[in-house]
Amino acid sequence: GNSVTQMEGPVTLSEEAFLTINCTYTATGYPSLFWYVQYPGEGLQLLLKATKADDKGSNKGFEATYRKETTSFHLEKGSVQVSDSAVYFCALSSDYGQNFVFGPGTRLSVLP
Amino acid sequence: GAVVSQHPSWVICKSGTSVKIECRSLDFQATTMFWYRQFPKQSLMLMATSNEGSKATYEQGVEKDKFLINHASLTLSTLTVTSAHPEDSSFYICSALQLSTDTQYFGPGTRLTVL
Numbered sequence: 001g002n003s004v005t006q007m008e009g010p011v012t013l014s015e016e017a018f019l020t021i022n023c024t025y026t027a028t029g030y031p032s033l034f035w036y037v038q039y040p041g042e043g044l045q046l047l048l049k050a051t052k053a054d055d056k057g058s059n060k061g062f063e064a065t066y067r068k069e070t071t072s073f074h075l076e077k078g079s080v081q082v083s084d085s086a087v088y089f090c091a092l093s094s095d096y097g098q099n100f101v102f103g104p105g106t107r108l109s110v111l112p
Numbered sequence: 113g114a115v116v117s118q119h120p121s122w123v124i125c126k127s128g129t130s131v132k133i134e135c136r137s138l139d140f141q142a143t144t145m146f147w148y149r150q151f152p153k154q155s156l157m158l159m160a161t162s163n164e165g166s167k168a169t170y171e172q173g174v175e176k177d178k179f180l181i182n183h184a185s186l187t188l189s190t191l192t193v194t195s196a197h198p199e200d201s202s203f204y205i206c207s208a209l210q211l212s213t214d215t216q217y218f219g220p221g222t223r224l225t226v227l
Contacts, residue, residue: 032214043118043205044156044218051214089155096214098144104155 002027006090006103013080013110021075021106023064023090031092033057033066033073038087038105047075047088080110114140116208118219125196126227133191133222135206141186142208146216147179150203162189196226 007022025031032051036044048057053068062077073090090103115138125131135145143164148156160181161169168181180192193200203223207216
């Protein structure tokens, strides 16, 4: 079946550091890929998405590129802020938004 | 982006009582909504898929008689936890599928505490 693997956290960075959170997936066909962010005590917010190979999703300084050859969708940001502290979930959908599979989440803490 | 609301945001109830949680898609119609459960510091666990006008589809291991789901309109799905017990205490999150973008949008979650 489909699965998503994320790097284990927690990840602790200083403000303005470069961020990479690795995400790899296993799926049949051509899934859509997503990054969601969850702030403490809140639900999930869509951060970015990509629907086909080589697509780049971007939002709020975050980027991720759909790499079919490496089955990866790594999240990057050039300069993190304290306000980016949250849990980040990589997810895929193989059925037009249904059959979502979430990764375990990566907790990011950014220190001033 | 699309907005999904949940009500209440938190609820405390006594063991044996029932609790209803509402999930609404505010600016789009959703024929399909989803209910998830999240334990502390863990990922989301899909409980059921709710389809407007039909019975919900429950994931393996989820008791359909305990977690009643109703999706009576294109903008509202409800989850009722019946005869709640302390082990039902959790964070419940709903999402709504926006067909035009094939994307699930999530509500802010409801924290249920059963005493």
